[in-house]
Every structure is written in structure tokens, then in C-alpha cells.
Amino acid sequence: MKRLSIVLLSVASVAAxxxxxxxxxxxxxxxxxxxxxxxxxxxNYREWTFLGSGLGMTYEAEQARPQSSPRFTNxxxxxxxxxxxxxxxxxxxxxxxLLEIRGSGxxxxxxxxxxxxxxxxxxxxxxxxxxFPDGWAFFDFGSARSLKEAAAPLAGEQVAGCIECHxxxxxxxxxxxxxxxTLLEVARRMGTLKPGH
Amino acid sequence: MKRLSIVLLSVASVAAxxxxxxxxxxxxxxxxxxxxxxxxxxxNYREWTFLGSGLGMTYEAEQARPQSSPRFTNxxxxxxxxxxxxxxxxxxxxxxxLLEIRGSGxxxxxxxxxxxxxxxxxxxxxxxxxxFPDGWAFFDFGSARSLKEAAAPLAGEQVAGCIECHxxxxxxxxxxxxxxxTLLEVARRMGTLKPGH
Numbered sequence: 001m002k003r004l005s006i007v008l009l010s011v012a013s014v015a016a017x018x019x020x021x022x023x024x025x026x027x028x029x030x031x032x033x034x035x036x037x038x039x040x041x042x043x044n045y046r047e048w049t050f051l052g053s054g055l056g057m058t059y060e061a062e063q064a065r066p067q068s069s070p071r072f073t074n075x076x077x078x079x080x081x082x083x084x085x086x087x088x089x090x091x092x093x094x095x096x097x098l099l100e101i102r103g104s105g106x107x108x109x110x111x112x113x114x115x116x117x118x119x120x121x122x123x124x125x126x127x128x129x130x131x132f133p134d135g136w137a138f139f140d141f142g143s144a145r146s147l148k149e150a151a152a153p154l155a156g157e158q159v160a161g162c163i164e165c166h167x168x169x170x171x172x173x174x175x176x177x178x179x180x181x182t183l184l185e186v187a188r189r190m191g192t193l194k195p196g197h
Numbered sequence: 198m199k200r201l202s203i204v205l206l207s208v209a210s211v212a213a214x215x216x217x218x219x220x221x222x223x224x225x226x227x228x229x230x231x232x233x234x235x236x237x238x239x240x241n242y243r244e245w246t247f248l249g250s251g252l253g254m255t256y257e258a259e260q261a262r263p264q265s266s267p268r269f270t271n272x273x274x275x276x277x278x279x280x281x282x283x284x285x286x287x288x289x290x291x292x293x294x295l296l297e298i299r300g301s302g303x304x305x306x307x308x309x310x311x312x313x314x315x316x317x318x319x320x321x322x323x324x325x326x327x328x329f330p331d332g333w334a335f336f337d338f339g340s341a342r343s344l345k346e347a348a349a350p351l352a353g354e355q356v357a358g359c360i361e362c363h364x365x366x367x368x369x370x371x372x373x374x375x376x377x378x379t380l381l382e383v384a385r386r387m388g389t390l391k392p393g394h
Contacts, residue, residue, distance in 0.1 A: 046379055047276060050247035053269065056311030070311060072250065079244060102378065109375050110366045114253030114267060116376040169307045178306050179313040181299065182243055 029078040030094035031127050038150045039125055039139045042078075045098045049082040051075040051180040055104065055115060059165070072117045074100040075180065085183060089190025091128050091173055099124040120144050125151070126166070126174070136174050138162045171197040226275040227291035228324050235347045236322055236336045239275075242295045246279035248272040248377040252301060252312055256362070269314045271297040272377065282380060286387025288325050288370055296321040317341050322348070323363070323371070333371050335359045368394040 029048070032040040042048070056070030077085075081095035101122040104115040123141040137153040154162065171178040171194060172187050178197060187193045226245070229237040239245070253267030274282075278292035298319040301312040320338040334350035351359065368375040368391060369384050375394060384390045 047246055047279070049244055050271070050273070052314045053250035053252075053271070054308075054311055054313040055250075055252045057308050057313060058310050059307040074247070074250070076247070082244070109368075109373070110256040110362060111251075111254050111376075113255050114251055116251040116254060117249045117378055119378065165307060171306075176306070179308075181314055181316065 029080050029096075031096045031129060034150050037131070037137075038152045039096075039127060039137075040150045041123065041125075041141050041148065042096065042098065045076050045100070048076040048098065049079050051077055051082075051097075051183065053117075054179065070104055070115065071121065072102045072104055072115075074102065074117075076100065086186055089172070089187045089192035091175065093128060093130050095128040097126045097175065099126075123147065126162075128173070134163075136163075136166070138166075170194070226277050226293075228293045228326060231347045234328070234334075235349045236293075236324060236334075237347045238320065238322075238338050238345065239293065239295065242273050242297070245273040245295065246276050248274055248279075248294075248380060250314075251376065267301055267312065268318065269299045269301055269312075271299065271314075273297065283383055286369070286384045286389035288372065290325060290327050292325040294323045294372065296323075320344065323359075325370070331360075333360075333363070335363075367391070 029042075032042075034040060052075055054073045057073060076098045078094075078096045081092055084090075084092045100120065101124075102120055103118040105111075105118045106113075106115055108116075122143045125139040125141065127137050127139070128135060129137065132153065138159050139151040139153060141148045141151050153159075166174040166176075170176050171184070172192055177183045177187050177193070226239075229239075231237060249272055251270045254270060273295045275293045278289055281287075281289045281292075297317065298321075299317055300315040302308075302315045303310075303312055305313075319340045322336040322338065324334050324336070325332060326334065329350065335356050336348040336350060338345045338348050350356070363371040363373075367373050368381070369389055374380045374384050374390070
């Protein structure tokens, strides 16, 4: 451990530091918008809290066959909302989920079976925010080749399927906590799972 | 955005806050030991930076057949070392990797194909720390039913295979960066990949 010396700071830098820290504590990792509703793609979501991965998951019956190169789906949430959920089993306002889609590789290096994660393919988001009519919104930042800096909330037919599925089949609020094992334990303990889960 | 008011703080609380922040910045997420070498299991590793997941990965030829219930392997690293790697393509001293092993589930809820992560099964660690003879050590915290609070570094025949494989087949230092896509990009750019990778 390095020895730390106490340094006197000017009142100005103190105030600035204190505000920066407080902003973080108050949800500095919450969603940022342009034009009031277009979600700015979080640059550092890979440093957010990882909830779980799926491989080759699909809810479309016509795709329910073995895939030669299945995709990984990684889900991340902003850290302050994760910590809140771990205490309460519920999502606070301004919670942001990122769904990152990646390719998979197989026979390579020491790996003789199974799959590991490869190229970034696409990025989507779901946000809980009271500014949206029913409190939630979905966003599509597009694919790797044409990734958007900000995305408008999906609307109309674009989002009807998302809303139906995230209402009927999710374990907690509009989120698939049944697929995120560390959250599922907490929701069970806190009694925040929807009936049937 | 909430309006933040500037508050005057006493010099004492300022100094304390400044030191706390500086300790974090200087690697407050580094390894902690008992008896000088036994790694204390990091309680909050699920809030560390996620590097990648594998499903059903194995380097043992006899297991290279389809598995009915393959395991997920999630790799996390302490956040300050992640940020350092993203700048340099190298691992700083006191970097800690956690390998979390989880079960997988299939046909459930809306999922018609593919696998998602389920129960926690086991936890292992690898640490880069100059306190160990060759600068690296491996630890096994055991399985879910008998998870250790602290683990001694693996020694002798327990670790010979780990060392050989993590020396011969790893892409950067003793780490399998070839399986962690965000790191692989950086190592390529920084020229820190070993020859052949």
C-alpha cells in the first residue's frame, strides 16, 4: 500500500469534487437523451454490471433449429440500478439495460468444444424512465457497421411486439429476470416476482 | 437533472473523501490476502468488469462431445486493471481474474432454443502479483456447496497444468485474451499479443 499524505485542497476544488461524487451517487450512470427522448449510446456500457449471457436464444419458432454459428447475447445494466435492485428486488426510475449481440467461435486455440464470444454485432436498449408514456422505452442502436450515436424510442409497430412480450412473459416488471441468476435469487427473496414465476 | 447546491465542507471531511477516492483510483479493488498469500474471495466480483462468457468450453479431448447440460464460464476482472489494460494492452500488478462457472438452462419461458445461465456452480481465480515467485498464482474457491472465504495458491501438481497452459497458449501474458473480444482489439492495436496470435 502506498502511503497517502493528507493534502489541503482549495475550497473550489473541494466543491467540484464533492459535486462530481454526488452526481455519481445520485445516478450519474442514468440515461442521457438528445431532443428529450433520443437515448445517447452509453460509451462505457462494457464497464456496467453484467447480468447474464445467452447463446443461440430465440423465441421465434421458425428459428428453433440448431444454428451453425449461434449468437451470444450479453445483458448489462447501469451499476447504480443494479445495486438498488440487489437491495429491493425492483428497478428504480432511470434504469438502463443494454443488450449486446456478439458472434461465437468454436474450434480455436485450446478450445476443443463449446463456444466463446467474438465480434460485436449489434446493440439494443430498454429504459425505465417516467418521461415515457408507460414508463418504459425500447431502442435499437443498429448493427456494428452502422452503429448510431443516439436512437429514438421505437414506436408503433416497431415496438408493439417488444411491449407485449416484455409485459406477458417477464418475471419482474418488464425485465427477463428469470434469465439473470443473481437477480432471480433476490427477486425470490424480496417477493417481487410476478405470479407464475 | 437534479439541481445541485454547493455545500461548504469542513477540511476534515474533505480530506477523508479525497483519500477514499484516491485509494479507489490507486487500485482499491486489488487482491486482499490472509496470511500473506491466501486470496480472500472478492464479495462483489459480480460488479467487476465482465470480459466474456463461454458455453461448454473444454480443452480436454475426452470431453469433446456434445454435452446435454453444458456449463457457462463467466470471466470478470477488477475494474481498475480493466481500465489500465484498455490504455496499455498489458496487465498491471495486482490484477485479479475471477472465473465463475454456472449451469445452463434451455427450453423455458419464451426461449425456444439456445441456452441461458442458471445456478452458480464454482469459482476460481488467477492473480498477477509480484509477491508470488513467478508473478502469477491460481486459486480454487471450490464449489457452491463448500465455497471458501479464502483460498491458498495452488501448488505443485495442482498447478503445473495451469501454468503450462497459461504460458504456452495464452494470447497476452498468462491470460486468454483471445477469448475476450474487447481486450483482443486493444491488444492488437497496442502490439501486446504474443507471436502467433
